[in-house]
Amino acid sequence: xxxxxxxxxxxxxxxxxxxxxxxxxxxxxxxxxxxxxxxxxxxxxxxxxxxxxxxxxxxxxxxxxxxxxxxxxxxxxxxxxxxxxxxxxxxxxxxxxxxxxx
Amino acid sequence: xxxxxxxxxxxxxxxxxxxxxxxxxxxxxxxxxxxxxxxxxxxxxxxxxxxxxxxxxxxxxxxxxxxxxxxxxxxxxxxxxxxxxxxxxxxxxxxxxxxxxxxxxxxxxxxxxxxxxxxxxxxxxxxxxxxxxxxxxxxxxxxxxxxxxxxxxxxxxxxxxxxxxx
Numbered sequence: 001x002x003x004x005x006x007x008x009x010x011x012x013x014x015x016x017x018x019x020x021x022x023x024x025x026x027x028x029x030x031x032x033x034x035x036x037x038x039x040x041x042x043x044x045x046x047x048x049x050x051x052x053x054x055x056x057x058x059x060x061x062x063x064x065x066x067x068x069x070x071x072x073x074x075x076x077x078x079x080x081x082x083x084x085x086x087x088x089x090x091x092x093x094x095x096x097x098x099x100x101x102x
Numbered sequence: 103x104x105x106x107x108x109x110x111x112x113x114x115x116x117x118x119x120x121x122x123x124x125x126x127x128x129x130x131x132x133x134x135x136x137x138x139x140x141x142x143x144x145x146x147x148x149x150x151x152x153x154x155x156x157x158x159x160x161x162x163x164x165x166x167x168x169x170x171x172x173x174x175x176x177x178x179x180x181x182x183x184x185x186x187x188x189x190x191x192x193x194x195x196x197x198x199x200x201x202x203x204x205x206x207x208x209x210x211x212x213x214x215x216x217x218x219x220x221x222x223x224x225x226x227x228x229x230x231x232x233x234x235x236x237x238x239x240x241x242x243x244x245x246x247x248x249x250x251x252x253x254x255x256x257x258x259x260x261x262x263x264x265x266x267x268x
């Protein structure tokens with residue numbers, strides 16, 4: 001890629017991934033943790049597309065599509081679980097779920 | 103063009119930082135949507151228009167709608183209406199709007215100058231991706247379909263449990 005150097009694109013992916021990781025670690029709200037997970041998955045997608053553009057190959061975009069599929073599956077199940085948990089414990093605090101039994 | 107990439111990347115990082123630090127889930131969703139749109143712009147600059155379109159349609163479209171629905175379902179109550187009124191203040195939506203406006207200006211500038219000033223080195227278009235997808239990556243497509251089916255069954259099962267519990 002002549003226009004955008006590989007390291008700049010990978011730097012963007014790394015920053016986004018680090019931000020998502022920080023979000024997962026810092027926030028205790030389940031919705032925010034899921035959103036930060038989305039940011040992390042998106043960052044991996046950025047890395048794939050940047051690498052695919054660097055070698056002018058379609059493989060990067062295909063891996064991005066697979067990451068996208070995974071993100072969609074993950075978020076649908078995750079949000080359904082959040083809704084279920086919200087019925088049991090009327091809070092979105094992740095630490096409140098430590099009394100789960102069977 | 104490098105400036106387009108830089109501006110989009112800065113908007114993406116800025117919006118993500120704002121998303122993590124918001125107190126309310128809806129405000130964070132606004133910023134997350136802007137961040138995803140900025141990443142779509144990055145893909146477009148990198149010569150991956152198909153990935154950019156998928157990013158807008160699936161990430162900024164479908165997944166964000168799921169989040170909004172869940173936030174909506176979790177916020178049922180009298181205080182939700184009062185909260186809604188407080189959220190309509192300009193100070194809430196001005197941040198995401200300005201960032202989205204910057205992206206729109208960027209896109210408009212690109213369109214006005216007839217696409218990328220210096221076209222991306224090689225544009226990997228939809229055709230190349232599609233051919234690779236049904237060729238050497240057929241197995242990956244099958245795995246993705248398994249994954250989506252599993253997610254569908256799981257979401258249906260969990261959703262039914264929610265309905266019964268209500």
